[in-house]
Amino acid sequence: xxxxxxxxxxxxxxxxxxxxxxxxxxxxxxxxxxxxxxxxxxxxxxxxxxxxxxxxxxxxxxxxxxxxxxxxxxxxxxxxxxxxxxxxxxxxxxxxxxxxxxxxxxxxxxxxxxxxxxxxxxxxxxxxxxxxxxxxxxxxxxxxxxxxxxxxxxxxxxxxxxxxxxxxxxxxxxxxxxxxxxxxxxxxxxxxxxxxxxxxxxxxxxxxxxxxxxxxxxxxxxxxxxxxxxxxxxxxxxxxxxxxxxxxxxxxxxxxxxxxxxxxxxxxxxxxxxxxx
Numbered sequence: 001x002x003x004x005x006x007x008x009x010x011x012x013x014x015x016x017x018x019x020x021x022x023x024x025x026x027x028x029x030x031x032x033x034x035x036x037x038x039x040x041x042x043x044x045x046x047x048x049x050x051x052x053x054x055x056x057x058x059x060x061x062x063x064x065x066x067x068x069x070x071x072x073x074x075x076x077x078x079x080x081x082x083x084x085x086x087x088x089x090x091x092x093x094x095x096x097x098x099x100x101x102x103x104x105x106x107x108x109x110x111x112x113x114x115x116x117x118x119x120x121x122x123x124x125x126x127x128x129x130x131x132x133x134x135x136x137x138x139x140x141x142x143x144x145x146x147x148x149x150x151x152x153x154x155x156x157x158x159x160x161x162x163x164x165x166x167x168x169x170x171x172x173x174x175x176x177x178x179x180x181x182x183x184x185x186x187x188x189x190x191x192x193x194x195x196x197x198x199x200x201x202x203x204x205x206x207x208x209x210x211x212x213x214x215x216x217x218x219x220x221x222x223x224x225x226x227x228x229x230x231x232x233x234x235x236x237x238x239x240x241x242x243x244x245x246x247x248x249x250x251x252x253x254x255x256x257x258x259x260x261x262x263x264x265x266x267x268x269x270x271x272x273x274x275x276x277x
Contacts, residue, residue: 003035013047017128018132040124061083071232135163175239188217
């Protein structure tokens with residue numbers, strides 16, 4: 001079978017590398033790529049992420065087409081793409097409610113909404129990594145609305161590249177992911193901007209050690225991609241931000257009141273998080 005990948009950055013490029021390693025197991029004859037950025041397409045070819053770059057129309061007869069582009073782009077492609085009835089379309093966006101509601105009814109049986117829980121702060125074809133998907137979770141969202149044969153094909157592919165499958169509905173997905181993915185990115189962007197807005201950011205950053213680097217790492221992430229994530233999951237991200245701000249106000253009050261015992265207890269409660277991970 002032929003597989004097409006739309007979007008040849010971190011997720012799509014890494015997927016191309018992963019599929020090459022299991023191509024014989026899955027019976028993949030050729031891996032095609034598509035990217036709206038000609039430079040990215042050229043880089044993907046030179047890096048060996050895919051075997052040929054084509055336009056979107058040329059992917060309509062592929063057995064499987066992955067959509068690994070910003071969320072707004074996924075919606076646009078789903079509403080304009082005209083694949084064969086045998087094509088399985090797998091989108092890998094990190095917010096789901098708006099995407100699944102935008103899928104045309106005629107295409108709904110073929111579309112598998114998934115969210116591989118992996119990634120880095122880097123983007124573009126050069127960010128592609130071998131093994132990015134191995135031993136990670138992939139969430140299948142509202143898969144009961146897709147045709148069983150397309151669901152099974154998607155499961156087979158993700159299992160072959162080493163992922164563990166979890167099922168969830170779109171609303172629950174967006175609510176949970178807002179806390180463990182979207183909120184951390186917002187906090188990281190905010191932390192970076194706080195430092196950059198100070199009078200001597202270079203002096204401050206010259207003193208930065210592991211803690212700051214860990215916390216600010218996500219602020220390197222693609223603004224284009226994360227703009228669409230925050231836009232599509234706005235309500236859940238705002239709820240998560242509200243809960244976070246309540247905690248910040250709570251610790252601010254403890255500091256202002258010099259309630260050191262309560263502060264220690266507050267931090268001790270946070271230590272318990274590691275028991276669940």
